[in-house]
Amino acid sequence: MRTLRVAIAGLTACSGCQLSLLNCEDELPGLLELFEFQFFPMASSPALLTGEYDAALVEGCLSMPLEKELVQELRRRSRYLVALGTCAVCGGVAALRNGEERELLRQQVYGHSPVAGETYDPIPLRDVVPVDASVTGCPPEKEELLRVLAGLARGALPVGIDYPVCTECRMRENLCLLTERGALCLGPLTLGGCGARCPSMSVPCEGCRGPVPEANLSETLKIYGQKGYDRITVSGRLRRFCPEWEK
Amino acid sequence: MSSLSKIPILTRVEGHGSVELIRDGGKVVDARLDLHESPRLFEALVVGRRFDEIPDITCRICSICSTVHKVAALQAVELALGVHVSRQTGLLRELAVQGGQIESHALHIFCLALPDYLGVNGIQELAHREPEKLQMGLRIKKLGNLIQEIIGGRAIHPFNLLVGGLGKVPEAGPMQSLGKQLLALRDDVTTSITYIMGLNAILPPLPMLPACSVTGGPPLFGDSLTTSTGLAIPAGCAADWLNEQVELHTHAKVSRFSGTIPFMVGPLARLVLTMPEKYSHYFRSTTIRSSLTARIIELQQAVERAQALIGLLLDGGLKKETPVMALPREGEGTSLIEAPRGVLLHSYRFDQQGICCAADIITPTAINQGAIAASLKGLVAAMDGAEYEQIRNAAEILVRSYDPCISCAVH
Numbered sequence: 022m023r024t025l026r027v028a029i030a031g032l033t034a035c036s037g038c039q040l041s042l043l044n045c046e047d048e049l050p051g052l053l054e055l056f057e058f059q060f061f062p063m064a065s066s067p068a069l070l071t072g073e074y075d076a077a078l079v080e081g082c083l084s085m086p087l088e089k090e091l092v093q094e095l096r097r098r099s100r101y102l103v104a105l106g107t108c109a110v111c112g113g114v115a116a117l118r119n120g121e122e123r124e125l126l127r128q129q130v131y132g133h134s135p136v137a138g139e140t141y142d143p144i145p146l147r148d149v150v151p152v153d154a155s156v157t158g159c160p161p162e163k164e165e166l167l168r169v170l171a172g173l174a175r176g177a178l179p180v181g182i183d184y185p186v187c188t189e190c191r192m193r194e195n196l197c198l199l200t201e202r203g204a205l206c207l208g209p210l211t212l213g214g215c216g217a218r219c220p221s222m223s224v225p226c227e228g229c230r231g232p233v234p235e236a237n238l239s240e241t242l243k244i245y246g247q248k249g250y251d252r253i254t255v256s257g258r259l260r261r262f263c264p265e266w267e268k
Numbered sequence: 269m270s271s272l273s274k275i276p277i278l279t280r281v282e283g284h285g286s287v288e289l290i291r292d293g294g295k296v297v298d299a300r301l302d303l304h305e306s307p308r309l310f311e312a313l314v315v316g317r318r319f320d321e322i323p324d325i326t327c328r329i330c331s332i333c334s335t336v337h338k339v340a341a342l343q344a345v346e347l348a349l350g351v352h353v354s355r356q357t358g359l360l361r362e363l364a365v366q367g368g369q370i371e372s373h374a375l376h377i378f379c380l381a382l383p384d385y386l387g388v389n390g391i392q393e394l395a396h397r398e399p400e401k402l403q404m405g406l407r408i409k410k411l412g413n414l415i416q417e418i419i420g421g422r423a424i425h426p427f428n429l430l431v432g433g434l435g436k437v438p439e440a441g442p443m444q445s446l447g448k449q450l451l452a453l454r455d456d457v458t459t460s461i462t463y464i465m466g467l468n469a470i471l472p473p474l475p476m477l478p479a480c481s482v483t484g485g486p487p488l489f490g491d492s493l494t495t496s497t498g499l500a501i502p503a504g505c506a507a508d509w510l511n512e513q514v515e516l517h518t519h520a521k522v523s524r525f526s527g528t529i530p531f532m533v534g535p536l537a538r539l540v541l542t543m544p545e546k547y548s549h550y551f552r553s554t555t556i557r558s559s560l561t562a563r564i565i566e567l568q569q570a571v572e573r574a575q576a577l578i579g580l581l582l583d584g585g586l587k588k589e590t591p592v593m594a595l596p597r598e599g600e601g602t603s604l605i606e607a608p609r610g611v612l613l614h615s616y617r618f619d620q621q622g623i624c625c626a627a628d629i630i631t632p633t634a635i636n637q638g639a640i641a642a643s644l645k646g647l648v649a650a651m652d653g654a655e656y657e658q659i660r661n662a663a664e665i666l667v668r669s670y671d672p673c674i675s676c677a678v679h
Contacts, residue, residue: 034675035675036282036283036331036675037330037334037425040331040424041424043379044423047410050395050399058391061390062277063280063281064280064379064380064390064391064392065390065392066279068279088306113328114325117313126312127307127312130307130312131307131514137307140306143308218427219421219427219428222421222428223436224430261321261325
């Protein structure tokens with residue numbers, strides 16, 4: 022089998038999606054044989070884009086001009102472009118105050134100095150280039166990441182998940198944190214694939230994987246209301262990882 | 269005539285930075301670090317959020333350091349609200365932080381730095397050249413992650429660590445198995461130490477810098493700063509002493525201390541300040557040239573401490589506990605902790621409803637900017653007359669030897 026050329030890049034983010042790949046300690050030696058990670062500044066030198074790529078995996082949202090240039094360049098050179106992680110897919114935690122005056126937020130940190138004045142409200146990859154596949158999660162699950170790489174090796178990207186965290190939580194026969202304990206659990210609205218990691222340890226889902234397609238927002242808001250959570254509280258939680266929830 | 273050359277993208281480090289080399293004629297006369305990563309403005313993001321949301325948000329500052337950010341934030345929030353956690357919770361947090369230390373050091377030593385010593389480009393060539401060494405490093409790294417997973421629920425952004433306690437206390441079974449696996453790791457750690465200590469230094473002699481670390485608690489924990497110049501600074505005064513300033517060439521604030529020589533933080537600084545007798549002979553000098561040696565020693569210390577903590581936890585019986593109730597109140601809390609790369613400070617202020625009204629986060633790589641700048645100047649002086657390419661390579665290796673975490677620095 023031909024070695025696939027892959028580029029792995031990080032934008033505005035915590036490097037957690039790239040680290041998730043480096044955290045595949047058992048699989049990494051095998052992956053390094055199957056794939057040529059030609060551009061992977063976090064783990065390889067130098068950071069030079071050359072030739073074309075079978076795929077580019079991009080972590081993070083965009084919030085400064087240079088990032089747009091890099092993403093467009095990666096798009097031009099790559100057959101597939103994969104959005105890696107919640108920041109790349111829907112903006113992520115850096116975007117949680119999008120919609121407010123960024124200059125005021127910037128001044129809270131830097132005062133009246135012009136430092137970082139050229140940066141803008143974080144936006145997801147799809148606002149800038151066409152995206153072929155998405156792996157969501159903050160961080161993404163290792164298995165999902167490996168499934169995408171395995172798919173690339175076979176020449177077909179895996180089909181995305183379309184059910185909520187709740188489905189997986191029920192399959193694990195967990196006590197429902199929302200209905201039984203009245204916790205603000207975002208499981209009903211959040212895209213599954215994590216195996217209900219947090220609720221399985223009695224920690225309410227914080228929505229780190231972003232919205233599930235066709236989420237029943239109005240019905241779920243009613244349940245949250247019955248449990249004593251007003252619209253502002255719920256909305257604040259939903260926006261923690263995805264600013265576009267209410268659109 | 270002076271001109272500017274650039275290492276535009278630093279590689280094999282976390283985050284985005286560059287180094288500018290200033291040339292006069294053909295000669296490099298100065299070098300400058302530029303952390304140009306885009307700020308996510310975390311200190312502004314958390315304002316308006318309730319106290320229990322803060323640790324979940326600020327742990328996202330960095331993936332490699334997410335556990336220690338989470339614990340730092342939890343401790344600051346609990347100080348502000350007057351919450352006292354159980355001894356078991358304290359031990360579990362400490363173990364999780366040691367797990368992060370093991371993972372981070374193994375990542376740096378075996379995946380990011382080792383290629384410099386072997387003259388290869390990174391993990392890909394390393395996998396061909398020294399597959400056993402890479403796999404040995406990955407085995408150690410994996411166990412660091414496993415510790416974080418068992419306690420935090422996940423290796424990156426651990427969700428099971430909450431204000432007041434844990435969502436679910438790990439059971440004895442997985443903890444015993446972890447203890448056995450750490451014991452079995454001993455050979456790998458011993459082999460690693462011999463191997464890493466045997467590598468030839470790749471940087472020229474560099475100036476020594478004063479060191480600063482957290483003290484006053486178990487390893488990596490504490491409530492004040494201590495320095496090799498004899499200062500003792502309580503947590504509440506630490507931000508003033510670190511004296512962060514906004515500077516034009518970097519998106520990370522720069523610690524100016526009292527305006528004199530910069531202090532270094534991190535593994536080497538910690539060892540300089542607490543050097544156990546049995547290791548002192550490994551350090552002919554304590555300049556940043558010895559950073560890899562310091563990291564591998566700390567890795568061994570972390571494995572040993574993790575084993576001891578597991579013993580303490582198992583002796584205590586690992587009881588089921590629910591988190592201590594935290595009630596909103598007006599208050600302010602500042603915590604200090606040692607992240608893998610050095611001193612980390614989280615500070616928050618809350619109003620009567622427990623809503624965050626101010627935040628200040630000071631990270632090791634931000635603090636180290638002054639030390640890196642001083643080391644770069646030292647490097648340029650030490651390599652006077654060398655070819656541009658040689659200086660350029662050495663400058664990147666030098667910056668990497670501080671293991672910068674730029675997402676942390678800029679946050």
